[in-house]
Amino acid sequence: MRNNTLLKITIGILAVLGIALATSIVGFRELNRLSEREANFAGRSIENGAKLFETNCIGCHGVQGQGIPGVAPALNSANFFDGRLQEVGYAGTLQSYIELTIASGRPVGSGNYSAVMPTWGEEYGGPLRPDQVRDLADFILNWEATAVGGGEATPTEEVVIDPNADPVEIGMAVYAANGCAGCHGEPGGAGIIGPNLGGIATRAGTEVAGLSAEEYIHQSIVDPNAFIVPECPTGPCSPNLMPQTFGSTLSEAELNGLIQYLLTLQ
Amino acid sequence: MGVINNVAREIRTEGVISWLLRQLDVLITKLTTGLNWNDLRGLARGDDPRRPNPRLTVHSESFWFHIKPSYYHQSVTKLTHTFRLGLLSTYFFFIELVTGIFLMIYYAPTPQRAYGDMLNILTNVPFGELIRDVHRLTAEGMVIVVFLHMVRTFLTGSYKKPRQFTWLTGVVLLLATLFLSFSGYLLPWDQLAYWAVTIGGSMIDKAPPPVLGKTTQLILLGAPAIGPAGLLRFYLLHVLFVPLLVIFVFFIHYYKVVRVGISLPSSEEEIGQDTAKRVPADRRRYYLPDVFTDEMLLLALITFILLALIVLNVYPGAPLEHHANPNKTPLHTKAPWYFLWIQGLLKLGDPTIMGVVVPTIVFGFLFIMPYIDFNPSRRAKDRRFALSAWMLALAVFVILTWMGTPFFKVASPPAEEVVQLMLPEEEAGPVRETPWAELQLGEWDTRVDVPGDPDSVANPVMQGLMEEMAQHIVQEDVKAYEKGLDEGLPNGYGKMIIEEWQDGLKKITMRIFWQPEGVDEQTFEKTFFIHEEAGYGE
Structure with missing residues (x-):
């Protein structure tokens, strides 16, 4: 009986020392662990943000x-x-x-x-x-x-538009360079905040009485508020959403090219 | 003045040191409610007590020791008779109380704060992760221990007369333990929590009649779906109401245990007799010091094992998934493992019957079992029916638990499964386990980038990943047909596109292609972002 009790007490004391040791090991690592975990969750937050940015922004x-x-x-x-x-x-x-x-x-x-x-x-x-x-x-x-600075900048391609090219090709380049797709989406796809331009050539001639398709598209680019189509992907279209400045920023050739390009979207 | 004079006289006659020692001994005797220094040494050495036995005074004078009997029958103190599972359950509950209070300091039960508070506990509170891991591991351990405690009681037939009511309170404690564990599940307010509890909540909703189900759900969640009100209610149930219930019922349970005594091994008494309380003097084993030593040894060892499991990373740590998102259902919603059997039942049929009626019958049967079992014998050879039924029930339980896992009858599209296997939403997975720097930029293809292919420009790591992906595509294709889905992944292959996206951030696009007979090629695509520091793989 006596030896048995002593043995149990010894094992018990060893277990308590083991508990102290385990806790000390955790304590010893704790500062490193905290900063590591902080970096982990900061990284995961960036991952989440990237996903949200892609869906919404x-x-x-x-x-x-x-x-x-x-x-x-x-x-x-x-x-x-x-x-x-x-x-x-x-x-x-x-x-x-x-x-x-x-x-x-x-x-x-x-x-x-x-x-x-x-x-x-x-x-x-x-x-x-x-x-x-x-x-x-x-x-x-x-x-x-x-x-x-320090790191490499995100490459944004400098778009050079050749004024002597085929007007439709100029138009496609203008569409890409001015970020039209940012709101209107790729033609034939889905609009993002502005109406999609797939089939614009068919609609343009009938939207506003007295304007030909070409005239209507021209007006919509240089003076977007003149006529607001009723339906945008996110609800009724509102004025001032589209930049009012394309009349001054696009050259004659670019504007013409863009119109010619849009007119191909039957 | 008289007192001081007496003290002075005592010190003069005894000497300062022996007087101080005598005072110390008086203090020790007061603290131990009856044991002086020599008695304590005697306890540790296993000496016989002096007469009158001061160790018995402890049981009458000390609150904590008066709860314990002063002696047990020798036969019931063997570890293999009870495995001390009742003591362990109580101890685990105590650990939960202590660690739970620490966690409460850093936690507020609102959807705006809960998840952020969890992050704070993990990234900013010294020992926060340890406390949380202990709380979680002990909670799961408590479910196991309480369950085993019940199994032991069943196998030794100890629920029979006169211990029926002890069993009944035990079933209440089992249910409370399960609910405590489950309600704790919601509190981190992550995806895991949100969807597990959503399933649980919708089961309550199915309770017949509809009025009862709807009302119960509304009372529990405070709204038709889980939200701020539900979180607050689960929190209060978790930290206040159910623990109070456990303490209340525990004392009834334990009072019955002491009052009636722990049942002897069935071979040591006549059938129908109960001699647990009549312990012959030569069969007594005194609580002090023998049983007490055994108990303390066990608790110290168990505590050490719990900590070792965590420190050595055998227990991977309490999970924390992404913030709860009501708009995004995870591919597989997993119930906690101790409820997988209910999830298995749910896959078998009507949710009202399988999710509510059957579990109610199971627990209802547990409640009344001791009152409808008229077999007086606790001996195994007289209980063939009961023990066979138990084996059968255990087998059914294990099978149902397996059926509750996603391996059984979960019909998600195979392409999604492949992506989930390579890059799970929440856990690490093979891609995240690959060191970030070795995720080589470019477009990788399971048809080209396999080891030994001269066309491949991939490094061995990327080839390994592609090979793994190709295997998953084949396996999921087979599984889809086994599960009877309309479409597997015939002629399937996969691509993985890795782009540098930002400082320390890579974008990974997973594409799965397959082409059924006479149809155009089908595609499934999913994008991920992996940050260098995210540390899933560690």
């Missing part, structure tokens, strides 16, 4: 966040990380600025950008939960390394 801000001229600003540019807060006079951090803008949107398009930023946060009636807004902000902030 590329229509206006471009697949790689390069923005679409006249529609929505670039988010992967040096200026976005270095100058934006001063430009708008925002006193908080860039992260809070991004989260705020995503959640509450931009009620009016500012000078350079015509598109309205919708309210994405669920607290303002949008579809995204606060954690998703944070994930998106983490993803956007992750462009900093490549935007500010």
Whole structure:
């Protein structure tokens, strides 16, 4: 009996020492573990943000966040990380600025950008939960390394349009270079925030009485507010969504090419 | 003044040191409610007690020891008689209380905060992950231990007269344990939690008649679907109501155990007799020190084993999936393993019958079993029917549990399954387990990038992945026909496109192609982003 009890007490003491040892091992690793886990979840947040960006944002801000001229600003540019807060006079951090803008949107398009930023946060009636807004902000902030320098900038191709080429080819290049697909989608696919232009050649002649197809398309590009079609993919179309500046930014040849190209979309 | 004079006189006659030691001994005797220093040493050495036995005073004077009997029958203190599973259940519940309180410090039960609080516990609270892992592992351990406790009681026939009510309270404790575990499932507010509890909630909804089901669900969730109200209610049930119920019922349960005594091995008494409380003096085994030592040894060992399982990563740690997303149903919603048998039942037929009526009958039968079992004998040879029925029930339980897993009758499209196997939504999977830097940019094809193909430009790692993907495509094709799906993956192949997307971020597009007879080629595509630091594979 006596030896038995002593043996049990010894094993018990060893087990308690084992518990102390196990806890010490955890304690010893704990600081490293915490920072490792922090990096893990920061990484996963960026992954989530990338996915959300792809589903919700590329229509206006471009697949790689390069923005679409006249529609929505670039988010992967040096200026976005270095100058934006001063430009708008925002006193908080860039992260809070991004989260705020995503959640509450931009009620009016500012000078350079015509598109309205919708309210994405669920607290303002949008579809995204606060954690998703944070994930998106983490993803956007992750462009900093490549935007500010050091890393390789996201390549955005400089498009050179040959004025002597076939007008339809010029038009296709203009369509691509000006980010038309950002809102209208690829012709024949689905529109994103603007109406899809598949079949525009057929519709154009009958939309507005007194305008030929060519005249109607011309008017829609240079003066988009003159006539607003009723139905857009996200609900009724609203004025001022399409840039009002194409009349001055496109050359005669480019404008003509674009019209010729659109007229081929039967 | 008299007291001080007395003390002074005592010190003069005894000397300071022996006076101090004597005072210390008085203090020890008070703390132990009756044992002085020499008695304690005697306990540890296994000496016989002095007379009158001071160890019995402890049982009458100390609150915690008065709950325990002062002696047991020798035959019931053997580890193999009860395996001390009741003690273990109680101890696991105690661990849950302590670790649970620590977790409560860092947790708020609202959808806005819950998931972020979990992240905070994992990334910012020292020992937070350990406490959470212990809480989770112990919770699952408690389900096992409580279940085994019930099995032991059944096999030794200890639920029979006079212990029927002890059994009944035990079934209440089993249900409470299951509910505690399940309600804890929801609290992290991740995908796993949200969808498991959504299934559970919709089962309650099916309880007949519809008015009862709907009302119960509404009371439990506070809304037709799980949301802020449901989270708060599950939280309060988890941390307050059910633990209180457990404590309340536990004391009834344990009082009955002590009052009636632990049943002797059936061979040691006549059929129909119960002599557990009449312990002959020479068969007594005293709680102090023998049983107490055994119990403490067991608890220390179990605690050590729990911690070792976690520290050595044998237990992979409590999972935390993506934030709960009501708009995104996971490909496989998994019930916790101890409810897989119900999920298996649900696949067999009508949810009302299989999900509500059958489990109610099962637990209802457990409640009344001791009252309808009129066989007085606890000996195995007299209980052939009961033991055979038990074996059968166990077999059914195991089969149903297997049927509850996605391996049985889950008809998701095979292409989706292949992608899920390569790159699961929540776990690591072969692609994420590949070191990030070795995910070579480019477009990879299962038809080209297999080992030994001279056309392939892939490195061995990418070739390995493609080979694995090709195998999954073949296997899922076969499985689809086995499961009777309309379409497998005939002529199937897969592609994986890896692009550099951002600093430390790669975009992975998985495409599966297949071409049934006389139809155009079909495609399934899914994109993923993998960050260098995400650390799923570790």
